Amino acid sequence: MRHALSIEPTPTSLPRAADPAAPYLEITDLWKAYGDFVALRDISLSIARGEFICFLGPSGCGKTTLLRAVAGLDLQSQGTILQGGRNISTLPASSRDYGIVFQSYALFPNLTIEQNIAFGLENTGRSKAAVASRVSELLETVGLSAHGKKYPAQLSGGQQQRIALARAIAISPGLLLLDEPLSALDAKVRVHLRHEIKALQRKLGVTTIMVTHDQEEALAMADRIVVMNHGIIEQVGSPTEIYRYPETLFVADFIGETNQFPARVVRGGEVEIGHSAFCCATDGFAAGQAATAVVRPVDIIPHGAHAHAVNAIDRPATPQNLIDAEVREMEFLGMFWRTRLTAPRLGERTLVADFSVNAVRRLSIETGGVIQVEIPRERLLLYPRSA
Ligand SMILES: Nc1ncnc2c1ncn2[C@@H]1O[C@H](COP(=O)(O)OP(=O)(O)OP(=O)(O)O)[C@@H](O)[C@H]1O
Known part of the structure; x- marks a missing residue:
């Protein structure tokens, strides 16, 4: 049995020389247990640089747990994760290279929009002027240049989520993690923002993982979808592969x-x-x-x-x-x-x-x-x- 349910100390190696053909993110034999309950079961997955991946599955299937393992917010019980050739398996979240957006916008209510976006930039050794210039560039990128001086409560849900996105990409992370970023928004805003996020991701070329339980969202946005069920991967494929050639009855039934x-x-x-x-x-x-x-x-x-x-x-x-x-x-x-x-x-x-x-x-x-x-x-x- 492979699932020894303790954290395996995995040495953090130096990045390998960049091989353009190598996967950008490589998850191998990953398990996660909470006590006796196994939430992730032997997950292996390779993600190419610049791909937009959706983790899709019903409530409780383990998609958030997998995202949190990649983010270092919850360590896996066993298994390895390489990012850009670097073994990040046991690195704390603060030492990993990603930006993240949660379902709840998680903006600081007492800071202006500009200050919210600047937050992650201020400890990066940039000058004040460089931070200000980057903030205005990001505000323009998400189409909210006129709102920099406002506070989060003065923006709509969709606008707040665009700010959360601007904050997540501010330091040009290697990986963008999106945890159900559209779930709290109403249907029309959700569909609109779907296109915006996808266009932005294409423009930046940032490797992206989005967790969603919404099949339509996954079909519309992902380059490849990872369909999960009860802690395992049922199928990985492009939206058309998943829809046209479901490999299991679960996938056929869950998608479409x-x-x-x-x-x-x-x-x-x-x-x-x-x-x-x-x-x-x-x-x-x-x-x-x-x-x-x-x-x-x-x-x-x-x-x-x-x-x-x-x-x-x-x-x-x-x-x-x-x-x-x-x-x-x-x-x-x-x-x-x-x-x-x-x-x-x-x-x-x-x-x-x-x-x-x-x-x-x-x-x-x-x-x-x-x-x-x-x-x-x-x-x-x-x-x-x-x-
Ligand atoms: N801290 C925890 N302690 C115990 N069990 C947990 C913990 N976190 C998650 N789980 C369990 O692990 C399983 C996977 O949870 P996870 O949050 O990854 O599911 P999910 O697919 O993201 O579902 P949802 O769409 O509802 O968020 C669930 O059965 C959940 O109850």
């Missing part, structure tokens, strides 16, 4: 929406759902194996009533995956229609499908109507299920 059906592999390339067989990739599954079949509502393709006909214009790519379905409910969600369908071939279960406004109009889809829908072969995913 899913229909899930109990299924059984019939033979290579074919799976039985409800009362009939559908085509899908069955790599790694044996004939007869129980599985959970997953398809996203947005991936279901509506077809005209006669899509089966040999000369039909919108003939499906996989005719075997075309099913007759009755529209039980329709809900207009602004950008699309969410429908609930029943289909004899799927048995008792309801299939949720999202159709564009155009498709609904073009195919005259309405509640009570019978349509044909295709479950595309490449969008039907299988995960192991205990029988």
Whole structure:
């Protein structure tokens, strides 16, 4: 067993000669326990210089614990962390090279905005004039030049968070850590600030880790997402990889929406759902194996009533995956229609499908109507299920 639950004294080494191909942050075999409870279990992760990484997962999965280990705010029980080739595993937070932004803006209420930003700069040996010039540059960077003389309470939540960001990047840290920085803001400000943070990160090229439980935020902002669950990493990948090719049922379910059906592999390339067989990739599954079949509502393709006909214009790519379905409910969600369908071939279960406004109009889809829908072969995913 690797998880000896004590802090391993790891010597702090001098930085290695910079190798541009080497990861900027390298976490290896990291464990964290609180008493008997293991919060992080054998985490290994490499982050490239300049990457924007999101730690994403449900409450309690360990994402904040991992961020705090990187920051030196909570030491890991075991494992190593290298930053820029330097072993920082046991360095105190004050000796590490990062700026951090928390969910609660954590600005000093009795200091002006300028003084808040200047705070971390004043002990860096800069002259007063250099500090003032850097502060005004940072205020301009976050678009709040007119507010330098105000106090935090005189700014909105979104503005305060931009100041917290300016303060975090003031000393040009090697690493920017963002702990749910947008969670306390209302939806509109959150979406706006998302773009600002991403643009700023790109401009500065600073390696960034953001903790979030908001999948949309992670998909919109991250170069790569680290999906966590119960103290382990379930998958690391780009937003499209995570969304399109979830490696586990947990990831499929946590990112985006899913229909899930109990299924059984019939033979290579074919799976039985409800009362009939559908085509899908069955790599790694044996004939007869129980599985959970997953398809996203947005991936279901509506077809005209006669899509089966040999000369039909919108003939499906996989005719075997075309099913007759009755529209039980329709809900207009602004950008699309969410429908609930029943289909004899799927048995008792309801299939949720999202159709564009155009498709609904073009195919005259309405509640009570019978349509044909295709479950595309490449969008039907299988995960192991205990029988
Ligand atoms: N100081 C502590 N003592 C004991 N258990 C802790 C401590 N800090 C965290 N934990 C536990 O470790 C687990 C991971 O906590 P962590 O804060 O990392 O989760 P999280 O993924 O960031 O969740 P959230 O989104 O709710 O903040 C949780 O079960 C939590 O209860």
